[in-house]
Amino acid sequence: MADAEVEVSNPSGLHARPAATFVRASAAFAADVTVTNLTRDTLRSASAKSVLGVMGLAVARGHRIRIVAQGTDADEAVARLTELVASGLGEAIDGE
Amino acid sequence: MTRELRGTAAAPGVAIAAPWLYRASALDGPAGRPLAEAARAAADEIGELATRLRDRGREAEAEILDAQALMAIDPALHDSAGERVASGADPAVAIIEAGEAVAASFEAIGDEILAARGADVRDVAARIARIMTGAAAPRLERRSVVVARDLPPSVTVELDRALLAGIALEGGSRTSHAAILSRSLGIPAVVGVAGLCEAVPAVSELAIDGAAGLVYLDPDAETAARLATLAKDGQDRSALDAGLASSALATADGHLVTCAANIGEPAEAEAAFSAGAEAIGLFRTEFAFAGRSSAPDEVTQAAAYAEVLRASAGNEVVFRLADIGGDKPIAYLPLEPEANPFLGVRAIRLAERHPELLPTQLRAILRASAEVGQRASIMAPMVADESDLDLVLRLVADARAAVPDALTPRVGIMMEVPSAVLLADRLAPRVEFMSIGTNDLTQYLLAADRSNAALAARQDPLHPAVLRAIARVVEAGRSVPACEVAVCGEMAGDPIGALLLVGLGVDELSMEPRAFGAVKRAVGARTLPDLVALAAAAQWLSTAAEVRDAVESGP
Numbered sequence: 107m108a109d110a111e112v113e114v115s116n117p118s119g120l121h122a123r124p125a126a127t128f129v130r131a132s133a134a135f136a137a138d139v140t141v142t143n144l145t146r147d148t149l150r151s152a153s154a155k156s157v158l159g160v161m162g163l164a165v166a167r168g169h170r171i172r173i174v175a176q177g178t179d180a181d182e183a184v185a186r187l188t189e190l191v192a193s194g195l196g197e198a199i200d201g202e
Numbered sequence: 203m204t205r206e207l208r209g210t211a212a213a214p215g216v217a218i219a220a221p222w223l224y225r226a227s228a229l230d231g232p233a234g235r236p237l238a239e240a241a242r243a244a245a246d247e248i249g250e251l252a253t254r255l256r257d258r259g260r261e262a263e264a265e266i267l268d269a270q271a272l273m274a275i276d277p278a279l280h281d282s283a284g285e286r287v288a289s290g291a292d293p294a295v296a297i298i299e300a301g302e303a304v305a306a307s308f309e310a311i312g313d314e315i316l317a318a319r320g321a322d323v324r325d326v327a328a329r330i331a332r333i334m335t336g337a338a339a340p341r342l343e344r345r346s347v348v349v350a351r352d353l354p355p356s357v358t359v360e361l362d363r364a365l366l367a368g369i370a371l372e373g374g375s376r377t378s379h380a381a382i383l384s385r386s387l388g389i390p391a392v393v394g395v396a397g398l399c400e401a402v403p404a405v406s407e408l409a410i411d412g413a414a415g416l417v418y419l420d421p422d423a424e425t426a427a428r429l430a431t432l433a434k435d436g437q438d439r440s441a442l443d444a445g446l447a448s449s450a451l452a453t454a455d456g457h458l459v460t461c462a463a464n465i466g467e468p469a470e471a472e473a474a475f476s477a478g479a480e481a482i483g484l485f486r487t488e489f490a491f492a493g494r495s496s497a498p499d500e501v502t503q504a505a506a507y508a509e510v511l512r513a514s515a516g517n518e519v520v521f522r523l524a525d526i527g528g529d530k531p532i533a534y535l536p537l538e539p540e541a542n543p544f545l546g547v548r549a550i551r552l553a554e555r556h557p558e559l560l561p562t563q564l565r566a567i568l569r570a571s572a573e574v575g576q577r578a579s580i581m582a583p584m585v586a587d588e589s590d591l592d593l594v595l596r597l598v599a600d601a602r603a604a605v606p607d608a609l610t611p612r613v614g615i616m617m618e619v620p621s622a623v624l625l626a627d628r629l630a631p632r633v634e635f636m637s638i639g640t641n642d643l644t645q646y647l648l649a650a651d652r653s654n655a656a657l658a659a660r661q662d663p664l665h666p667a668v669l670r671a672i673a674r675v676v677e678a679g680r681s682v683p684a685c686e687v688a689v690c691g692e693m694a695g696d697p698i699g700a701l702l703l704v705g706l707g708v709d710e711l712s713m714e715p716r717a718f719g720a721v722k723r724a725v726g727a728r729t730l731p732d733l734v735a736l737a738a739a740a741q742w743l744s745t746a747a748e749v750r751d752a753v754e755s756g757p
Binding site: 118121123125126127129130131134152153155156157158161162164166186189190193195196 | 265266269272279304307308311316319323493494495534
């Protein structure tokens with residue numbers, strides 16, 4: 107098992123396109139990956155491979171999330187997804 | 203007898219046609235096809251519609267559809283539907299209920315953006331259910347005004363544009379997706395019309411006045427005639443704009459300046475040319491690198507670049523090499539955090555740390571150019587001095603040697619670093635064009651951070667210091683027969699900025715296509731000698747505000 111916490115800093119949080127980017131990246135791993143929105147509700151988590159689950163966490167800019175992975179490539183999954191979120195999920199962090 | 207319903211004006215234009223009522227989840231019968239198979243088919247359909255939207259330059263709506271394609275195969279939606287089937291529901295009803303449950307949970311969270319995504323989930327579920335029951339996609343049989351509570355982007359783009367006369371919605375606002383999409387597709391639309399869906403089944407003809415926000419049920423002859431006159435006036439106006447699109451960017455006395463477009467995606471090229479662009483003066487290539495998990499390879503990039511060259515049909519396309527770093531971070535290129543990213547390792551300065559980035563891009567541009575059979579123009583951003591230019595020319599030469607049948611590219615530099623402006627006479631003889639990026643040049647010249655709102659007033663390209671810098675670049679360009687000077691910053695798309703640039707002697711103005719009309723009108727109203735005198739005098743004023751006044755009150 108591997109886990110990490112990261113702050114979401116891109117303007118639209120984990121809505122719409124960034125959520126889709128995140129889910130597509132998660133789907134590439136064999137590990138089960140879950141996400142929790144630590145800022146909003148620490149008890150509720152969702153599969154990182156479900157766009158509806160991820161969107162339902164209502165992660166906005168400035169929220170902290172925890173990513174937990176379990177399975178053969180868990181370490182790699184957490185490292186990759188954390189980096190992806192930290193770098194803005196394809197959105198410019200300052201919103202251009 | 204005419205009845206009138208008042209709503210919100212969403213997209214201008216007039217339409218008179220039979221109403222066609224769209225219902226999201228009208229189930230015609232029990233499910234035939236299995237859920238998983240129907241969901242995959244729905245995801246494929248949605249993917250195709252997203253491509254159609256991208257081709258029309260509607261990136262924001264295309265992204266909604268991208269997310270919807272993922273929703274269609276989402277395990278959470280399928281698990282929820284599966285549970286309902288296990289307790290006896292028809293599978294098509296189950297998927298609609300599952301979508302409804304997710305939408306309701308989104309709406310319960312109290313986040314407006316998320317609540318709006320609830321509608322996207324309902325739309326996806328309705329599509330899957332429709333495929334399961336074997337019903338046909340919603341289709342217009344004759345010219346119609348489409349009536350609905352809300353019309354999802356996926357349905358709007360799926361309907362036959364030739365038969366879609368107008369849109370009238372009971373729900374929605376001016377900023378809802380349906381309204382934005384109707385405006386961009388040029389479909390007259392009225393939204394927020396209370397009582398519409400209830401009234402329409404008894405109506406045989408519907409008229410809408412999109413600019414006034416009015417819907418007429420069974421319009422009488424007098425109303426129809428009045429609306430027909432309105433429609434004709436609208437056509438006259440758009441014919442006028444279309445005339446302007448194909449007219450040249452020229453002063454009143456006939457001095458011609460190249461009217462070029464700035465684009466950020468391959469799909470924007472065609473629209474830019476039909477709006478009247480004579481060239482693509484700035485193709486920002488960062489799109490190829492953004493939103494990906496790994497660097498795009500040469501073949502992938504070449505395909506995107508070839509698309510733009512084909513759309514240009516022989517007109518010039520200036521590819522700006524990736525301007526990454528600073529304000530445009532990229533996921534898979536680990537960049538060190540910097541205290542001043544605008545003064546940091548960005549654009550061509552990344553060449554050392556990421557040695558494959560620029561060579562791969564250069565080979566991709568040359569490969570696309572060879573494939574289409576058209577020369578490419580290559581522009582290097584952030585060139586500060588001759589050693590930067592040495593590096594760029596060496597990389598271009600290496601790429602040419604590596605690509606068989608490469609056509610000789612035109613090579614130019616972006617003028618945005620003040621040192622390059624001071625050295626313009628040294629750089630100009632070694633390049634074929636210089637294009638001034640007025641946004642960054644202004645920030646660097648006036649030492650005013652673009653991202654600092656407190657300094658926004660200092661970010662004015664009309665500042666006499668910026669005008670003097672531009673004059674210096676133009677002078678350097680003129681002293682070399684083969685070096686053209688262009689401007690590709692926002693100043694080129696501002697009518698006042700454009701007047702000064704033409705007066706300063708710039709050969710090409712590159713801007714967002716929507717600015718073409720205003721810039722052509724402004725430049726066409728003045729003569730070249732007047733503009734030359736104005737630009738010369740402006741360099742001796744004290745502030746940007748004084749320059750603005752001088753241009754506005756000038757001859």
